[in-house]
Amino acid sequence: MSNLAVAVQDLSKKYGDTFAVSHANFEVPMGTVCGFVGPNGSGKTTTIRMLLGLISPTGGSGEILGHSIKHPEKYLASVGAMIEGPAFYPALTGRENLNVLATLGNYGTDHVQSLLERVGLGDRGNSKYKTYSLGMKQRLGIAAALLPSPKLLILDEPTNGLDPEGIQEIRDLLKSLAQEGTTVFVSSHLLSELELISQHLVMLRKGKVLFAGKIEDLFLAQQPFILVKTPNESDLLKISEIAVAAGHKSTIRSGVAHIEGPAEWAAELNKSAFAAGITLSQLSPMLPSLEETFFEMTGDSE
């Protein structure tokens, strides 16, 4: 069997004249956490729906756990999924909702309670779904996705509606699932949310895959910079001259000099500024966020 949990080639979905997903190519190795990131409307959910057999691709192909996405019945028993938020029967309790899906998937209802406990709903399983908060609904959706003890877990925006504590809990849960060998493919519109847990990233924008690969590749591309502030703004020009003379690019924006250079050069700059009689009020070596690096790489500043 292939060591890829997901592999898509030229996968496309067209509605009328518009491509929701256009010739997407990416792979997700087994046993990893792969972030699927892109702004709202970029085609993440459409891609996930195609992977789960809910909508038919207009073109291209894909494989999940070694089986073609044309035959979802061959792999869905090993896949857990939550697509576009949780959806359950409001008049049933959380436990009953899970029982419906467990019966349908032939997973047995014995481990429903342990799943409810795992997502922090152990004491609310007997409450009706319609009484749940958004965060609780989200947790129930994750519990439902875990019903088959999946080899591949596909989660679409799982932290929507969760408070910071809840987000942290979901992160920990995903990490522990990955440690147990589950491949996690998790989408979000926030790269910052995924960079903490993912080993791989697939980045989508306007239906096109802009980046697919290891997150280290993005880290390696990060350009460090130094932020410099002076009490007297006119001194910033002199600071820039010092930086350029040392071979570093410098720009001044909103009363701050942004100098491209490694953190180690900050001490050198401080010395040079002192020698030139300039007092510094701030000297901060920084790394751009992955999001900034990504847009830098793709030349997309939108």
Next chain:
Amino acid sequence: MIRVFKAEWRKLRRPTLFLGTLLASAGLTGLVTSLLFLLIDSPQGNSDRGNMVSREILQLPSGLTIGFSNAAGLLGIVALCVFAAQTAQEYTYGTLRNLLVRQPRRMQLLLGKYVSMASFAVVMVILAAAVSMSLAFGLSGKAKVETDAWVTSDALQELAKTFGNVLLSVIAFGTVGMILGLLLRSPISSISLGVIWLLIVENILIAVKASLGKWMPGNLMSTIATGGTSEVSYTHAISFTAIYLVVGALIVSTLFKRRDVSN
């Protein structure tokens, strides 16, 4: 398919739906049967559309189940609402995507849902029959109707025949509900359209031109329950109901199999 059947029953047995539907069925059948006996001497009639069912007819072996078969149309409407709501709500709640991830064979999902709802209709019809017959026995004394013929083997045969016909009729109404639910993907729209057509539009059309009754699906399905009428034979009713339902089922099952699930 058995998994789909069992999963669907987990939803169908929730008290508000299960008890509510059974109470409605029992109530409607009880009302129709009670009026049949209590208004036996009323000049306005004691059956639907002011028809008169006389004491002599009620004393026949088939008299025991007349109230039950007269209520079939109303039971059918209840079944239509249940089938339509249970099907269309999967779209409005967005739960269809969960179901399809756990059972990607769409036709099996559809068939399992249908069989479970049909079995729900069986429970409904059994209860309605029991309520109607109990009331018939209970009210026969007050209405001065002799019941000797109701406890013969002929009566048992009539009961089996009427039960089968009413069940067929109710399941046919339910099938219409499921077809509408799949087509319109909204419980409110599918129930409104079904009920308005069956209770209002068909009756207006038949009142304007009586011969149209031979072709109206609601009238045909009600005719199945009564075992045929002087205007529409049982065979005609069964044949054309089957044609309507098979065509409808083919259209919606093809749509269900091919349509993207994107809500």
